[in-house]
Amino acid sequence: MTTRILFVCLGNICRSPAAEGVFRSLAPDVETDSAGTGGWHIGEPPYGPMQSAAQTRGHDLSDLRARQFHAGDFTAFDLIIGMDDANIEAIERLRPAGSATPVKRLTDYAPATGMTHVPDPYYTRDFNGVLDLIEAAAKGLRDSL
Template identity: 45%
Template sequence: MKINVLFVCLGNICRSPMAEAIFRQMVEKEGLSGKVETDSAGIGHWHIGQPPHKGTQELLSEKSVPVEGMKARQIDTSDWDKFEYIVGMDAQNIRDLQALRNTSDQVEVKRLMDYVPHPKERDVPDPYFTGNFDYVFELVEEGCRYLLKDIKKKWNL
């Protein structure tokens, strides 16, 4: 069985593709690529088909985290049947996701920072508005590390 993780933010060009790329790299380093898969999506439709934001791409490139081939997409109700985890970046994302939620109770829906025992912040701020991609990277990397730890423990990986 594959464990599927979907990261979600507002437009799918900053935070969620950053999380997808970081998490994918962590999964590969752990040798779990065949067991854990990841994707990202946005609540809104504004950026469908676009690559990650320039600031996200530049920072991930500096950190040697690949983003090739990534394109923004909007979350779809069918995602509830494809993913075991749908991970929002902030409380508004979670409210939007809960409004879209279909009847599936099998999907764990949480904010990324909910996986961190003592987070600096509960929400990952949107660098599209703040411009602070470095700080967002720091939070996302920490959140992804704890999310992967949680998945490994829960699924005995």
């Protein structure tokens, strides 16, 4: 059985598509997707500066398009990964009764970094710092499967 993992951030144009792109580079046999808790960017590609920073590291995000997280994702995926506490709270508000799908923080898979969330580079402008964190956590996630 193929493992299905969904990465979730706020707008689905920086952190979650970067996490999806990095993870699919590391674990191409795992089915991945990404989504945002908000719907502002539905149908848009990842943010240009994030795409450029990821491309420099060999992660192609160009085929990804933003979509909004929905309750059906609890059935469609085996694991849902949020980027910060606000994302986790928004995800949990949509959890259907009886759903046992695990929801984790991406940073749970990179405890050595000391980070409890993935900062939003749309605001911080630190695309490379965020990619460092995402790459470390993606390796931890891959190794946990």
